[in-house]
Amino acid sequence: MSRKIKIIFNPASRGGKSIKIKDEAIILLDKQEFEYDIIETTKPLEAINMASDAKNEGYDMVVALGGDGTVHEVANGAIKTNIPLGIIPAGSGNDFSKAIGLDGSLEQSIDTLANGNISNISTVKIGDRYSINVADAGLGADVAKLSMTTLRWLKGSIKYTLLMIRKLMTHKPYKCVIKVDGEAIEVDLNILAVGFGQSFGSGMLILPDARYSDERMTIAIIKNAARFTILRLFPKIFSGKHVNYKKYVTMLKGKKLEIIPKSRDINIEADGEVIDNSIKIFEVASHNLQVSIPRNFKLDQKSLWNK
Numbered sequence: 405m406s407r408k409i410k411i412i413f414n415p416a417s418r419g420g421k422s423i424k425i426k427d428e429a430i431i432l433l434d435k436q437e438f439e440y441d442i443i444e445t446t447k448p449l450e451a452i453n454m455a456s457d458a459k460n461e462g463y464d465m466v467v468a469l470g471g472d473g474t475v476h477e478v479a480n481g482a483i484k485t486n487i488p489l490g491i492i493p494a495g496s497g498n499d500f501s502k503a504i505g506l507d508g509s510l511e512q513s514i515d516t517l518a519n520g521n522i523s524n525i526s527t528v529k530i531g532d533r534y535s536i537n538v539a540d541a542g543l544g545a546d547v548a549k550l551s552m553t554t555l556r557w558l559k560g561s562i563k564y565t566l567l568m569i570r571k572l573m574t575h576k577p578y579k580c581v582i583k584v585d586g587e588a589i590e591v592d593l594n595i596l597a598v599g600f601g602q603s604f605g606s607g608m609l610i611l612p613d614a615r616y617s618d619e620r621m622t623i624a625i626i627k628n629a630a631r632f633t634i635l636r637l638f639p640k641i642f643s644g645k646h647v648n649y650k651k652y653v654t655m656l657k658g659k660k661l662e663i664i665p666k667s668r669d670i671n672i673e674a675d676g677e678v679i680d681n682s683i684k685i686f687e688v689a690s691h692n693l694q695v696s697i698p699r700n701f702k703l704d705q706k707s708l709w710n711k
Contacts, residue, residue: 407438409490409517410463412454412478414445414470422470422494425510429469429492432514442469455481455489463487465696467517471495472537476675479536479693483527488694490517497606500537500675502708504616505701516698523703524691525616528599528674531683535674536693537601538611539686541663542578543634544595544604545671546571549678564605568638572631579667584623584658590666591627594634594652598623598661598686602644604676607709612644613655617704620657621688628652644710661686 411433413426426442433440445451451468455478458466467490468478475491482489492513493501504525506513527534547567577592597610598621604610614622629637629652637653640646646653663670663684672681697703 407464407518408462409438409440409465409467410454410458410461411440411442411467411469411492412445412451412474413442414451414474414494417470417474417494425492425494426469429510429514432510436514436518438518440467445470445474449477451477452481452484454478455487456484458482459485459487465490465517467492469494472497472499472676475500476536476677479527479695480534483534483689483693486694488522488696490520490696492517497676499603499606499707499709500601502607503537503601503603504695505698505705505708507708512698516696520696520698522694523616523697525693525695525703526600526618526621526691527689527693528621529687529689530672530674530685531680533674533679534689534693535599535686537675538597538599538604539672539674540595540597540604540610541670541672541681541684542593542595543568543571543575544597544610545673545678546575547605548673548676549671564608565638569635572634575631575634577627577629578665578670580670581664581666582625583660583662583664584656585660589625589654591625593625593627593663593670594629595626596624596663602707603709608641609644609707609710610641610646612647612710615704617702618657619688619690620659621661621686623656623658623661625654625656626652627654659688
């Protein structure tokens with residue numbers, strides 16, 4: 405299929421190792437029949453405008469070449485102008501790309517750009533941003549914020565685990581009311597996760613039953629747990645078995661969720677990116693993102709992390 409593609413490349417992804425991935429990708433891209441241009445980002449959030457400009461510039465698809473943060477920005481730009489999103493994974497986690505059937509190989513990723521199916525998926529709207537994988541509030545978002553300044557040289561689930569343990573040493577639950585489709589519950593919140601993707605933090609299956617074929621977002625509420633209880637629960641998240649600890653973990657489905665803090669403010673992150681926490685309403689944005697997925701992948705399938 406003949407396409408003109410704008411590839412947005414983040415040279416900082418994977419601690420700079422994405423540059424080698426880009427060079428290897430070019431060899432495979434040149435064998436395809438579509439036209440393409442590669443544009444490099446130079447600062448945070450720049451990829452959003454780069455992606456939203458693509459349609460007016462005459463491109464048929466915009467592609468994120470980077471990690472989950474880059475994909476998040478490019479997707480947000482793609483949503484603005486309804487242009488299809490493609491992905492060449494080049495991060496340390498690649499949670500979203502694995503959720504849509506990309507195994508991380510360049511051959512599969514670039515074949516999907518040329519021959520994949522364009523499918524519409526739903527996302528989670530938080531203010532003026534969209535989470536395409538998993539958004540969370542509380543301890544998980546605290547870890548994401550800490551990661552911006554701490555252990556920056558370390559990547560993936562090892563970094564997330566170390567920072568989680570560090571935050572747990574001083575963690576106090578967030579007293580808040582959570583409303584899901586109008587039904588309110590008051591909790592001492594540890595972690596709240598919401599989305600259509602299944603994993604965050606490089607393969608942690610926080611929402612193992614979420615699917616992009618769902619009409620409602622999946623919600624995980626970890627609450628009323630002391631520090632050492634969370635420490636025991638934490639390893640279970642990698643396999644998704646935390647959902648069996650129903651005293652502390654509540655799993656729900658819904659179209660709208662609101663957090664009302666009762667004590668102190670709460671951090672929010674989307675797809676690994678810390679975002680403005682002044683708006684604490686999460687809403688389903690139905691089928692608002694076009695994304696290129698492998699031909700043999702269906703939206704009701706498990707993530708490649710979820711085996």
